[in-house]
Amino acid sequence: METTFSLTDLDDPEVQHANDILRKCVHCGFCTATCPTYVLLGDELDSPRGRIFLIKEMLQKEGAPGPKVVKHIDRCLSCLSCVTTCPSGVNYMHLIDRARKHIEHTFRRPFSHRILRWCLTTVLPNHKLFSLMVRIANIARPISLVLPRNLSRLWKLIPQTQTKSDDRPPIAIPAYKLNPERTVALLPGCVQRVLAPNIDAATSRVLARHNCQTKIIGGSGCCGALSYHMGKTNQAIEYARANIDAWHRELKAGHIESIVTNTSGCGTMIKDYGHIFRHDPSWAEKSALVSRHCLDVSQLLSSLQISPTMAPPPTVTYHSACSLQHGQKLHDEPKALLQKCGYNVVDVPEGHLCCGSAGTYNILQPKIADQLLKRKLTNIAKTESDIVAAGNIGCITQLQSGSDRPVVHTVELLDWATGGPKPAGVPD
Numbered sequence: 001m002e003t004t005f006s007l008t009d010l011d012d013p014e015v016q017h018a019n020d021i022l023r024k025c026v027h028c029g030f031c032t033a034t035c036p037t038y039v040l041l042g043d044e045l046d047s048p049r050g051r052i053f054l055i056k057e058m059l060q061k062e063g064a065p066g067p068k069v070v071k072h073i074d075r076c077l078s079c080l081s082c083v084t085t086c087p088s089g090v091n092y093m094h095l096i097d098r099a100r101k102h103i104e105h106t107f108r109r110p111f112s113h114r115i116l117r118w119c120l121t122t123v124l125p126n127h128k129l130f131s132l133m134v135r136i137a138n139i140a141r142p143i144s145l146v147l148p149r150n151l152s153r154l155w156k157l158i159p160q161t162q163t164k165s166d167d168r169p170p171i172a173i174p175a176y177k178l179n180p181e182r183t184v185a186l187l188p189g190c191v192q193r194v195l196a197p198n199i200d201a202a203t204s205r206v207l208a209r210h211n212c213q214t215k216i217i218g219g220s221g222c223c224g225a226l227s228y229h230m231g232k233t234n235q236a237i238e239y240a241r242a243n244i245d246a247w248h249r250e251l252k253a254g255h256i257e258s259i260v261t262n263t264s265g266c267g268t269m270i271k272d273y274g275h276i277f278r279h280d281p282s283w284a285e286k287s288a289l290v291s292r293h294c295l296d297v298s299q300l301l302s303s304l305q306i307s308p309t310m311a312p313p314p315t316v317t318y319h320s321a322c323s324l325q326h327g328q329k330l331h332d333e334p335k336a337l338l339q340k341c342g343y344n345v346v347d348v349p350e351g352h353l354c355c356g357s358a359g360t361y362n363i364l365q366p367k368i369a370d371q372l373l374k375r376k377l378t379n380i381a382k383t384e385s386d387i388v389a390a391g392n393i394g395c396i397t398q399l400q401s402g403s404d405r406p407v408v409h410t411v412e413l414l415d416w417a418t419g420g421p422k423p424a425g426v427p428d
């Protein structure tokens with residue numbers, strides 16, 4: 001695609017990078033067929049190709065974009081299906097992140113939108129605040145019926161039974177493994193530790209059973225993805241720096257061999273730290289080291305000798321989270337692990353399409369998110385399985401809000417098959 005940035009503009013490495021991405025797009029349109037918003041809405045401006053054009057115009061003009069441009073960019077799920085499809089290697093992820101940052105810095109959103117966005121980026125990354133909010137939300141659940149759609153949607157996503165933060169299972173080595181051969185850092189995260197602490201517990205157990213100890217490193221926390229994908233770059237950078245400092249220190253000292261994530265949206269972000277800090281002399285090397293040592297839990301488990309101890313378990317529909325299949329290019333590994341543990345694994349038809357969760361998308365764009373959820377649940381129903389498995393808390397929460405069968409994390413099924421407890425909600 002032709003671009004017209006001035007030579008002065010191109011002195012800025014961020015503009016140069018956007019220019020390089022834009023110039024790779026040959027406007028072939030292959031990506032439109034696999035873009036969820038284009039499939040639903042049929043508008044070229046809601047396709048990757050249309051958005052790339054809008055982003056080019058917006059960045060070249062430099063000033064605040066118009067509301068129409070913001071509307072179409074906001075409707076992008078950042079699902080990265082277009083990145084998988086594109087034959088020209090257009091890095092849409094870095095381009096849309098750049099566009100969101102530009103919008104955040106130049107465009108004034110309506111007051112109610114600003115408040116909602118502030119709440120999301122203040123409460124969700126802080127597990128203590130989020131835990132408090134969940135308790136209040138559960139007490140005040142009846143008022144959700146009279147709230148606007150995006151707020152009532154938020155209520156729908158919050159589980160009705162909430163564990164107290166103190167109930168969080170300790171991330172410790174089970175007593176039967178006193179001399180682990182390997183030690184890895186587990187991302188403590190933010191939303192997942194409040195909504196589903198059982199996922200970290202299952203991760204810790206299944207790894208310990210295979211001679212690998214998990215540790216939470218002091219100072220690590222939210223990965224920053226939620227803020228980053230809403231254009232609040234400075235806030236995201238603060239979260240990322242805290243993690244990089246904590247993990248880099250432990251990696252250098254040889255106390256951990258990798259950083260393991262069981263929330264694929266976070267894993268995609270951590271694997272991108274090296275790119276985000278590449279122009280910062282104080283952080284470039286440290287962040288690149290952290291990114292190189294970040295593994296999704298399915299990658300780590302694939303390197304261990306995992307084997308089942310239970311009788312042939314049920315049929316599982318595997319929902320491939322966008323951040324895992326498109327963001328980290330990990331689609332076969334989780335399925336292979338489930339199969340190795342004896343599960344009969346079935347793919348979801350139209351598996352490349354997002355379920356509508358996409359970070360905070362289901363709160364900010366509830367209408368499109370609901371349509372995508374309905375489509376996903378219809379496709380899941382065709383598989384006639386007993387259980388749905390996914391590798392990302394966002395997808396799990398979204399699917400649970402409408403599914404008539406249990407939706408669990410892949411690692412909970414692997415833990416169960418190798419001697420752990422049956423995941424909550426799975427029938428006998």
Ligand code: SF4
Nearest residue numbers: 025026028029031086
């Ligand atoms: S498939 Fe790639 S090159 Fe073709 S229009 Fe989409 S982004 Fe551009």
Ligand code: SF4
Nearest residue numbers: 035076077079080082
């Ligand atoms: S990231 Fe997803 S929603 Fe956004 S343009 Fe690409 S395919 Fe479409």
